[in-house]
Amino acid sequence: GRTLEGAQAVVSNRTTLGYGISRLFNIGGFFIYLGSAELIFGDIYGKGDSFAWFFGGQAAIMGVISLVSSRFVKHIGALAVLRFAMISLVTSAIALLVLSVATDGVPNLWVWFGILTITNSASTIVTPAANSLSMEPMGEMAGTASGILGAVAISGGAMLAAVFSGQISGSVTPFAVGYLLYSCISAGAFLWASAETAVPVPALSTTASH
Numbered sequence: 001g002r003t004l005e006g007a008q009a010v011v012s013n014r015t016t017l018g019y020g021i022s023r024l025f026n027i028g029g030f031f032i033y034l035g036s037a038e039l040i041f042g043d044i045y046g047k048g049d050s051f052a053w054f055f056g057g058q059a060a061i062m063g064v065i066s067l068v069s070s071r072f073v074k075h076i077g078a079l080a081v082l083r084f085a086m087i088s089l090v091t092s093a094i095a096l097l098v099l100s101v102a103t104d105g106v107p108n109l110w111v112w113f114g115i116l117t118i119t120n121s122a123s124t125i126v127t128p129a130a131n132s133l134s135m136e137p138m139g140e141m142a143g144t145a146s147g148i149l150g151a152v153a154i155s156g157g158a159m160l161a162a163v164f165s166g167q168i169s170g171s172v173t174p175f176a177v178g179y180l181l182y183s184c185i186s187a188g189a190f191l192w193a194s195a196e197t198a199v200p201v202p203a204l205s206t207t208a209s210h
Contacts, residue, residue: 010145015193020152065125089123099111164178
């Protein structure tokens with residue numbers, strides 16, 4: 001069926017597969033935050049009563065940055081925006097881990113929150129940019145391929161996040177380790193995908209339905 005053809009098109013195209021893997025691990029890193037944020041603010045920092053303000057405030061900043069990045073995509077292209085976002089993502093994730101290790105897993109809340117806002121904002125730029133680039137070679141299979149990659153990214157990202165979310169207890173270091181690991185894998189997949197010019201998949205045969 002068409003779903004099987006879409007899956008075959010995805011795994012056989014380096015550009016689509018690479019950006020798809022990049023998106024998967026990027027979402028995995030971000031989902032660690034979504035799954036553990038309330039625990040971190042409440043149990044580690046004792047800010048459970050203020051959690052909604054921290055979470056909402058950061059979400060507002062991320063929304064503005066996402067909107068601004070979409071404008072840059074129109075002017076300089078998705079690849080350039082994704083490259084900048086990847087550099088920001090990995091660099092800030094390294095800073096998160098260094099800070100966490102240096103403070104025995106409980107860094108200053110505002111410093112940690114500021115760096116985390118940069119990391120999460122970069123992550124929100126990576127996802128749509130990687131998705132856009134992954135669809136470029138798919139042609140008429142783009143709709144099916146997008147659905148497949150989306151389902152894999154959400155379900156796979158949740159499973160990846162669970163590996164580290166359950167280890168967070170009294171320290172943000174496991175969170176930082178997971179976020180950096182997945183960000184590096186995401187960046188590696190991005191480099192692998194972008195190293196080759198996108199090759200469009202062949203059009204579906206008109207005789208396939210006969």
